[in-house]
Amino acid sequence: MIVELGHFALALAFAVALVQSVVPVVGAVRNEARLAAIGRPAALAQLLLVATSFAALTQAYLVSDFSVLNVVENSHSSKPLIFKIAGVWGNHEGSMLLWVLILALFGALVALFGRNLPDKTRALVIGVQGWIGAAFLGFILWTSNPFARLSPAPFEGNDLNPVLQDIGLAIHPPLLYLGYVGCSIAFSFAVAALIEGRIDAAWARFVRPWTLAAWVFLTLGIAMGSYWAYYELGWGGWWFWDPVENASLMPWLAATALIHSAVVMEKREALKIWTVLLAILAFSLSLLGTFLVRSGVLTSVHAFASDPTRGVVILVILCVFIGGSLALFAARAGTLSAGGIFAPISREGALVLNNLFLSAACATVFVGTLYPLALEALTGEKISVGAPFFDLTFGPLMVPLLIAVPFGPLLAWKRGDLYAALERLYVALGAAIAVVVVGLALTGTGRVLALLGLGLGTWLIVGALSETAARIKLFRAPVQDSLARLKGLPRAALGTTIAHLGIGLTVLGIVASTAFEEEAIAAVKPGETVAIGAYQLTLDGYLPRSGANFTETAARFSVRRGGTVVAVMEPAKRVYTVRAMPTTEAAIETFGLTQLYVSLGDAATDGTITARIHVKPLVTLIWLGALVMAAGGVASLSDRRLRVGAPKPARPRALAAAE
Template sequence: MIVELGHYALVLTFALTLIQSTVPLWGAVREDDRLMAIAPPVSIAMFFLVLISFAALTIAYVTSDFSVVNVWENSHSAKPMLFKITGVWGNHEGSLLLWVLILVFFGALVAYFGSNMPSPLRAATLAVQGWVTAGFVLFMLATSNPFNRIPSAPIEGNDLNPILQDIGLAIHPPLLYVGYVGFSITFSFAVAALILGRIDAAWARWVRPWTLLAWAFLTLGIAMGSYWAYYELGWGGWWFWDPVENASFMPWLAGTALLHSAIVMEKRDALKVWTVLLAIFTFSLSLLGTFLVRSGVLTSVHAFATDPARGVFILVLLCLFIGGSLSLYAWRAPLLKQGGLFSPISREGALVLNNLFLSAATAAVLVGTLYPLALDAITGEKISVGEPFFNLTFGPLMVPLLMAIPFGPVLAWKRGDLLAAAERLYAGFGIAILAVLFTFWLWGMERVLAPIGVGLGVWVMAGAICEIWTRVKPREVGLKRAFERLKGLPGAAWGTATAHFGVGVTVLGIVTASAFQDEYVQTMKPGDTVNLSGYAVTFDGVAPRRGANFIEDVGHFTVRQSGVVIAEMEPSKRLYTARQFPTTEAGIHTVGFSQIYLSMGEGRPNGAIDVRVYFKPLVTLIWIGCVIMAIGAVFSMADRRLRVGAPKPSAKRSPQPSATPAE
């Protein structure tokens, strides 16, 4: 009965999406308050209906109701309770239901917290959100119903994919989906504004918090997925340019450009057309990622195994949402008035430069991801585009971007002074040069580019500190007054500096872990020792162990430094009995910001095993930097200026700075 209730709630949700996507929009166009007032309560009702549906599926998993096809295919009675719950979104149907839940949750948030927005914009935004929700709910009911029953219920289930039975996969998809789906709100704002013909600085002020929220969660989701692959798959790497990894990275790059463009639009009423286009493209890339993961066009450890019918349905949704929004953009954008002018050497100019490099980087990743798929579809030829391509295309675009990042916040709006900005950053530049020289001294001249990469990371970090320093001016006003200024800085200033600092931290971790890691791959017998980077790793032997739903052979390794035992590590080879599926569990020991990484291979008849041992200097900075970036987004969202309402134009200026000529 609970399962049927969940299915019925989905059907009611679809019926409500038809109301939400039409009636409020008609009211917004006609400026009918009664019709527009329908949108908020319908949005909130849809959220509660989908929440009931999600709860019903969760109960089916918790109680091991194998009469439900989805539960039978992805669960097992012996599975730990945590993974019974996370199994709800560890499959195509359940993860799609989570996607829809987050989609209607964002709509409910706009309905509840958007009371300070103009009624036509809120109604039109919720109507567009209703279009997106209707498409995905229809997709679920037609091809991916999570509540289908089995006439004769099996006694036991098939178990969840073993590599998904991990705490990282309990966290990674929800974070990633909040990021993916969060950009649907910016998309809805953009399409609604195009329909109404009103895009101005106030619009940018309303869009920016939602963009920040989505961007922060997408950052954390990508970081969590990267760390999960790093420790769970046993490959020893943190990024592989996998097509599905790229599918989440592309909207992150576009979303980063959107954030910076929205700032220019809010502060200077400029870049309107570009900002709207980025809002459309960012969510379009999220939809493209959905297509790649769920269509069956590629094979990946991250992808869901699906049938072609689902891929065709998603492709139709892609054409409708992306094609429709771009057609609307082509029609309405030329009618919008342009905003304020600015000099190329200004803060606006720096943000435009940032957008150009981020857009080019997104295009490079998009080409590298889609070209093999297009070539296979057209000619049948199979090729792979991997690290060499992305290093040669993506890497060179990042170098000038990283060099330019510290200049943007210290340049003046409208017309800046590049020499004055450089003077404010001279201390940061000096610290970066010292970092380059220290890296050469520490690791030698064998890798010339790596110390430059270290210098770039330090340069971005130091630039963020210099930005705060120049704002408070302690040398000019004294420490007491500087401290008062520090406390009075707006949240956006702290957010910008913190996020940029996090970028530098991540770059530093990427360069050092990639360029200076030590790696040994060899066969070891009990008693053998490997020496790397000042650590001695001794293989003591292998012992069997049994878990709740798996058996494993656990390797025991002792790590010594200067003859003193500092750690005992236990990598393993697991076999999940229900599916007879083997996995590799890496052993990781953290030393400061660095890590010793152990991965076991195949065993030998004489008790020896193949072992892969790494020392990865400063590798944890990769993920620490991502967390710092997300904290920066939180600081920016806490800026009181985003809570007191949008800026209003001066009485001396036109009250509708971006209205169409027809208005």
């Protein structure tokens, strides 16, 4: 009964989405307030209905209702509770339902917290959200029904893919979807503004917090996915340039550019055309990622092996929304004014430079990801575009951008002084040079590029702190005065500093773990020792273990440094009993910011096992930096100026009294 209730709620949500997609838009275009006002309750009703449907599917997983096909294909009664819940979105149908739930959530948030928006703008934004919701609810109902029944019902399910039975899966997809789908709000604002013909500084202020929130979630989602692949897949890498990884990176790059572009538009009413286009492209790239994952065109651990028919439907949806929005943009672009004028050396100029490099980097990832697919579709020829292409194109575009990052906040609006900004960055420049010189003294000239990379990370970190130090007059005013100035700084400014600091930390982690990693592959027997770097690992023996739905054999290693045992590591080879599928469970030990990583190969009959051992210096900074970046976004969101937006005009007293 609950399953049927969930299916019925989903059908009702589709009907409500149709109302939401038409009535408020008609009301806004015709200036009929009563029709426009229907968007708010419709958005709230859609959220309630989709949440009811999602709760019904979750309940089917919790009670192992194997009369539901989706539960049979992705669950098992012996699966731990957390993975039963995560299994709800560990498949195509359930993940699409989560996708639509988050879409409905964002639409409802606009309805609830968009009171400072002009009524017409809010009605149009909610209406555009209704268009997207109706399209994907219809897609789920007609091609991807998560409530399809089986009769007779089997006694047991097929279990979830073992590599997805990890706590990372319970966190990564929801975070990523909050970022993906959060970009829909910027898209809806852009389309609403094009329909209304009103794009100004107030519009940029409305868009920025929603884009920033989506960016924070997308940052966390990508970081969580990277760490999950790092420890769960057993290969020891944190990024593979997998097409589906790229599909999440592209909207992140576009959203990053949009945040910076919206700042220029808000402060100077410049870059209007470009900002609106970025708002459209960010969500368009999110839709592209949805297509790549669910169309069956990719073979990836991240991708759902879906019916190509579903891919065709998603492609049609993608073409309608991207093509329609770009057509509307082309029709309206001629009516948009250029906005404020500024010198190349200015804060606006720095933000434009930021946008150019981010857009070019996004374009290179786009080409490298889609070119093999397009070539195969047109000629049947199969090629692989991997890390060498992206390293040689993406990396060189990032380096000048990262060099320029500390300058931006130190330049004045409209016309800046590059020399004065550089004077404030002397400490950052000196710290970067010192890191390179010390590195050369310790390692020689064989790793010059790596040392320059460490210098670049240092430049970013100290440069970000230098901007705040200059604002609070650190060491140039009494300590109490500096602390008072720090307390009075806008949170958006602090957020910028924190985010840029996070970028520097991530750069340090990437460079150090890539260039200075040590690796050893050895066949060892119990009692034998493998030395790597400052560590000696002794295989003590094997431990057979079992879990709720798996059995495993762990290899116990004693880790010594300087003759003292500093850790015990137990990597394992695991077999999930239902699918009889083996997995490699890596063991990771953290020493400060460095990690020791051990994964196992196959064991021989004489007790010998192959161990792959890595020492990864500063690797934890990669994900710590992402967390710091997200913290910077949260700090900016807490700025009251972003949360409040433009003030809502007061109503005439006579009208208020009449009501």
